[in-house]
Amino acid sequence: MRAKASATPRPDLEVHWGVEGYLQDFGFIPDTEDFSIPTDGITVGGYGELEWTPGHWTVIPGVRLDHYRYGLDSGPRQTGVDPRLAMGYQLTRWLAAKASAGVYHGPPRVTLAEGAIVIGPVPGMVGIGLERGLTRSRQVSGGLEADLPWSLQAIVQAYDSRLRTGLDFSLTETNLGIESSDDDDDIPASKGRSYGLEFVLRRRLGGSVFGWATYSLSHSERRAAGYGTMPFMFDQTHVINAVASWEAGRHWTLGASYHFHTGRPYTPEIVDFSADDGIGHGPPFSERLPDFWKLDVRIQKREVYETWYFDFYIDILNVTFNQETIGFEVDRRGGQKAQKSLFFVPMLGLRAVF
Numbered sequence: 001m002r003a004k005a006s007a008t009p010r011p012d013l014e015v016h017w018g019v020e021g022y023l024q025d026f027g028f029i030p031d032t033e034d035f036s037i038p039t040d041g042i043t044v045g046g047y048g049e050l051e052w053t054p055g056h057w058t059v060i061p062g063v064r065l066d067h068y069r070y071g072l073d074s075g076p077r078q079t080g081v082d083p084r085l086a087m088g089y090q091l092t093r094w095l096a097a098k099a100s101a102g103v104y105h106g107p108p109r110v111t112l113a114e115g116a117i118v119i120g121p122v123p124g125m126v127g128i129g130l131e132r133g134l135t136r137s138r139q140v141s142g143g144l145e146a147d148l149p150w151s152l153q154a155i156v157q158a159y160d161s162r163l164r165t166g167l168d169f170s171l172t173e174t175n176l177g178i179e180s181s182d183d184d185d186d187i188p189a190s191k192g193r194s195y196g197l198e199f200v201l202r203r204r205l206g207g208s209v210f211g212w213a214t215y216s217l218s219h220s221e222r223r224a225a226g227y228g229t230m231p232f233m234f235d236q237t238h239v240i241n242a243v244a245s246w247e248a249g250r251h252w253t254l255g256a257s258y259h260f261h262t263g264r265p266y267t268p269e270i271v272d273f274s275a276d277d278g279i280g281h282g283p284p285f286s287e288r289l290p291d292f293w294k295l296d297v298r299i300q301k302r303e304v305y306e307t308w309y310f311d312f313y314i315d316i317l318n319v320t321f322n323q324e325t326i327g328f329e330v331d332r333r334g335g336q337k338a339q340k341s342l343f344f345v346p347m348l349g350l351r352a353v354f
C-alpha cells in the first residue's frame with residue numbers, strides 16, 4: 001500500500017510527502033538458534049521533503065521514518081529515522097554542481113558466500129537477525145553535470161559511504177579462514193566503508209543513436225572485531241558498462257551492451273594437514289578472481305498500427321561465449337583447478353502494446 005501527495009505554497013517551493021506499508025510473509029524457517037527468523041512481518045514508513053529553488057540554487061531537505069515489526073505476534077521491532085539533504089547549483093548554462101548527504105537504514109540483508117562463490121542478496125530471508133539492529137549507511141556525494149554538444153551529457157561524482165551492520169553474512173567461518181566448531185559459529189557484526197569515483201557519458205533520446213557509458217573506480221572494505229580490516233566480498237576496483245542503440249530505419253533497431261569488471265576478493269583454500277580433509281583457508285579475502293568481460297546484442301523489429309504496436313526481438317546474452325571464473329579448488333598436493341561458469345542465453349521475444 002502506498003500513497004503520496006504534494007503541494008506548491010510558493011512558486012519556488014514544493015512540498016512532497018507520502019506513506020507506505022507492506023505486509024510480509026517470509027515462509028522460510030531454517031534450522032538455527034543464532035538469530036531470530038520470523039515467518040511474517042509488517043513494515044510501515046513515511047517521508048516528507050521540501051524542494052526550494054531560490055535563483056540558481058536547488059535545496060531539498062527531507063526525512064524518512066520506517067518501522068519494522070517482524071513476527072506479528074512477538075518478535076523484534078526496529079525503527080529508522082533518516083535525515084537527508086540534497087543541493088544543486090547551476091554554475092553556467094551548461095554546467096551544474098550537485099551534492100547530497102543522508103542516512104539510510106534497512107533490515108539485515110542475507111548474502112551467502114562460500115569461498116569465491118556468492119549467492120544473494122536472498123529476498124526471502126530479509127527478516128533474519130533484526131534484533132541485532134538495522135543496517136545503517138551514512139552517505140555523502142558530490143559532483144558535476146555538464147551538457148555537451150551533440151546531445152551529450154557528462155557526469156562525474158565522488159562518494160563515500162560508512163556502513164554498520166549487526167549481521168554480516170559475508171564473514172562466515174570459511175571466509176574468515178577459521179575452522180568450524182560448535183562453540184564458535186556466530187556470524188559477527190561489522191563496520192565498513194565504500195568510496196570511489198563514478199563517470200557517466202550519455203546521449204539523450206531523440207536521435208537515431210542513443211547510448212551511455214559508465215566507469216567506476218571504487219573500493220569497499222569491512223572491519224570486524226578480532227579480524228581487522230579486509231576487502232568486502234563485492235569489492236571490484238574497476239567496472240565499465242556501455243550500451244549503444246541505433247535506429248536503422250524501417251522500424252529496425254540494433255543494440256549492443258558491453259560489461260567489464262575486475263575480479264572480486266575471496267578467501268583461498270590452502271593445504272593444511274591438520275584439517276580433517278587436508279584443506280584449510282588462507283587470510284580472509286586475500287586473493288582475487290580474474291577479470292571478466294562480456295558482450296550482449298539485441299535486434300528488434302517494430303510494426304506500428306493505428307492504436308497499437310507489435311515488437312519482435314532477439315536478445316543474445318554473452319554472445320562472445322566468455323567464461324567467468326567463480327572459484328578455485330585445491331587438492332591435498334596443492335594443485336589448483338579453476339571453477340568456471342559459462343552464461344550464454346539466446347532469447348526470442350514478442351510484445352504487443354495497446
